[in-house]
Amino acid sequence: MESREDTAVHVPPRLDRLDGNRRRIGVELELIGVELDSLAQIIADHVGGVVAQESPYEYAITGDARGQWTVELDFEFLKQKGRQDKARETLLASLDEAAEELLRVGAEQVVPFEIVSPPLPMDELPDVEVLIERLRRAGAQGTKAGLAYAFGLQFNPELPATDATTILRYLKAFLCLFDWLKAQAAVDWTRRLTLYVDPFPRPYVRKVIDPDYWPDETELIRDYLEANPSRNRALDMLPLFKHLAPAQVRAAVDDPRIKARPTLHYRLPNCEIDQPGWGLYRAWDDWLQVEHLAAEPQRLDAVCQQYREFLDRRFSAWLHDWKQEVVPWLKAAGDL
Secondary structure, three states: OOOOOOOOOOOOOOOEOOOOOEOEEEEEEEEEOOOHHHHHHHHHHHHOOEEEEEEOOEEEEEOOOOOOEEEEEOOHHHHHHHHOOOOOOOHHHHHHHHHHHHHHHHHHHHOOEEEEOOOEEHHHHHHHHHHHHHHHHOOOEOHHHOOOOOOEEEEEEEOOOOOHHHHHHHHHHHHHHHHHHHHHHOOOHHHHHOOOOOOOOHHHHHHHHOOOOOOOHHHHHHHHHHHOOOOOOOEEOHHHHHHHOHHHHHHHOOOOOOOOOOEOEEOOOEOOOOOOOOOHHHHHHHHHHHHHHHOOHHHHHHHHHHHHHHHHOOOHHHHOOHHHHOHHHOOOHHHO
16 A cells, blocks of 8 residues: 555544534444454553453453543454353353354454544544554554455544534535545455445435435434434444434334444444555545535535436436546545
C-alpha cells in the first residue's frame, strides 16, 4: 500500500453536539497476529490503564478517563463458554473442555480479535493512530494477511443531534455516497461474502432520497425496520434507533447484539493494519464526505436529485457509473 504524505486526522464540520459538548466516536479494530493478553497490555501501556481478564477470551482495560477499552475474541459462543464456572469435575465436563479447546484453536485461525475503544472525543482520534502504529510494530495483521480474514475497521460516530431531520440528512448523504465509499474502501471479497456490509435495498434508497421524504421519528424508524430488519448493513442504524425507540426496534429485530447508543455504526472499511502507511485517517476522510454533505442541506438536496435522476435512467447500472458521477459533488481533500 502506498503511504500518504498527509496523515492528518481531520475533524468534521460539526465537531460539537447541540448541547455544546464535543462529539465522540467509538473505534473498533479487528485483527490477529498478537495474543489477546499482549494486545490488552499494549493498550493499557498506551492509555495508562490496568488490564483485567474477564474470561479466557475477554480482557478489559480500565483507568482511561475516557472510559473502558475491551479486547476480545469476536466469537460469542466461546465468550459465553469462557464466562462459565471453570470447575469441571465430571467426564462430560472434561469432554466439553476438550471440545472447547478444539473450537478455540479453529476459531483463532479465522475469527479476529477485536479491540473496542470507549467513546473518544473526535478531536482525539490522532491518539488512535499512535496506538495503531504500536500494534503494527507488535505484529498485528489485518484483512490482507490471509484469504479467510474478513477483518474490518468500524466507526461509531455520535451524531450532533438525534432529531429526525439530522438523522435523515446523514442517511441521505450516506446513501448518495455509498457507491463511492465502497470503491474507496476497496472492500475485501472475504468481507463482502460475510454480508456484514450489505447495501441498502434499492426501493428503500429511492424512498429516502426523495426530496419530499422528511418523516417524523416514528415513521422514519418504522420505514427503516420494514426495509432493513437486519444488522447487516454498511451503515447500521439499529443501535441509534434502539437508543431512540427500544420497544419499536425490539418488536421488529429481537437481537441482543444490538447495543443502544446515540451513534451511527459504519462498518465498510477493511482493517489493513499490517500494511505500511495504513491508518484510520484514510477511512475517516472518506466518512467526512458524509459529514460535510449532511451539514450542507442545499448541496445534499442537489446530490439527492441527481442520484434520483441517475436511478431513473434506463439501464443506468450497466451504462453509467454513479461512483464517478458523484465525484464533482465531493469536497476537495484540502477542504476536509
